[in-house]
Amino acid sequence: MADSSDQQAQLSEAKDTNTREPRGTDDTTTTTAVLTPPQVPVSTHCPLLELPPELRNSIWEYAVTEQAKLPLDGGIPELPLLLACKQIREEAWPIFYLQNKFTVRDTDYNSDIYTHTTKRSRELKRRYKIRFQYKTIGTRMPNWPNLMTRLHRYHEGLVSHHFIKPSRVPKSESVTNGLLGVMFKTVENSKSRSWAQVEMLLEEYHRVLVRIDARWE
Numbered sequence: 750m751a752d753s754s755d756q757q758a759q760l761s762e763a764k765d766t767n768t769r770e771p772r773g774t775d776d777t778t779t780t781t782a783v784l785t786p787p788q789v790p791v792s793t794h795c796p797l798l799e800l801p802p803e804l805r806n807s808i809w810e811y812a813v814t815e816q817a818k819l820p821l822d823g824g825i826p827e828l829p830l831l832l833a834c835k836q837i838r839e840e841a842w843p844i845f846y847l848q849n850k851f852t853v854r855d856t857d858y859n860s861d862i863y864t865h866t867t868k869r870s871r872e873l874k875r876r877y878k879i880r881f882q883y884k885t886i887g888t889r890m891p892n893w894p895n896l897m898t899r900l901h902r903y904h905e906g907l908v909s910h911h912f913i914k915p916s917r918v919p920k921s922e923s924v925t926n927g928l929l930g931v932m933f934k935t936v937e938n939s940k941s942r943s944w945a946q947v948e949m950l951l952e953e954y955h956r957v958l959v960r961i962d963a964r965w966e
Contacts, residue, residue, distance in 0.1 A: 798836055809841035814848040821862055821883060822854045825869050843877040851883035857892040860899035863908040870909065891964040893955060896929075900951060904936050904944055925961055928954060 798805070812830055819826055831838045831845065853862055870881035902908045932954050939947045958965040 795834075802840075805840060806844065809837070809844050810848055813841055813845040818850045818852050818884070820852050820854065821866060824862070825865050843873065843879055846873055846881055847879055851881075853883050853885050854887040855885050855889060856887050857890045858895040858899055859892075860895070860902055860908055863899070864902065867907065867909045891958070891962055893958075893965050897948070897951070900932065900936050900947075901944060903933060904940060904947055906940075925958065928957060928961075 797808075800808075809830075813828055828845065831841055853866065866881065866883065873879050873881050899908065932951060935950060935954075936947055939950065955965065
């Protein structure tokens with residue numbers, strides 16, 4: 750019986766210990782103030798754009814004019830200045846295309862770059878009444894699939910120029926160049942026809958090209 754009384758006393762003491770609040774605790778909560786820095790308004794004021802138009806144009810001309818010719822092989826170049834803001838782009842864009850000289854490397858009659866130059870040329874003519882001029886360079890090797898793609902794009906209006914021969918063409922290619930010019934003229938006069946019909950007409954020229962140079966096969 751004594752053991753039972755001792756066990757009950759120990760259990761009672763343990764309960765008192767568990768329910769007793771720990772010393773040194775404080776129920777109060779400390780609040781720390783968070784200071785927010787004042788908002789500084791962002792200024793959109795640009796003194797450069799407040800200069801007279803004539804002076805701004807002189808600055809744009811100095812900034813966008815390159816001494817060397819700009820190759821268009823990798824696409825139409827975009828200077829960082831032309832991406833600064835809408836007003837600068839509108840004012841400097843035509844100066845960039847009027848003051849610089851561009852070159853296009855025409856390789857194996859590939860017309861991919863001409864789809865870009867045609868689009869840009871039309872945009873410049875529509876918005877600024879200026880012509881986008883460039884010089885064609887390079888050496889062409891006979892490539893009938895590339896030539897047909899180029900003629901097809903010309904038929905669809907994706908490229909807007911005639912056959913342009915490179916600056917340096919061997920005299921031995923004069924007959925071929927003349928025939929290619931006739932092919933582009935044929936496509937121009939047949940734009941009301943379907944491409945399938947035009948393609949049949951061009952196949953006749955293909956046979957002549959192969960006779961001149963077997964690499965056109």
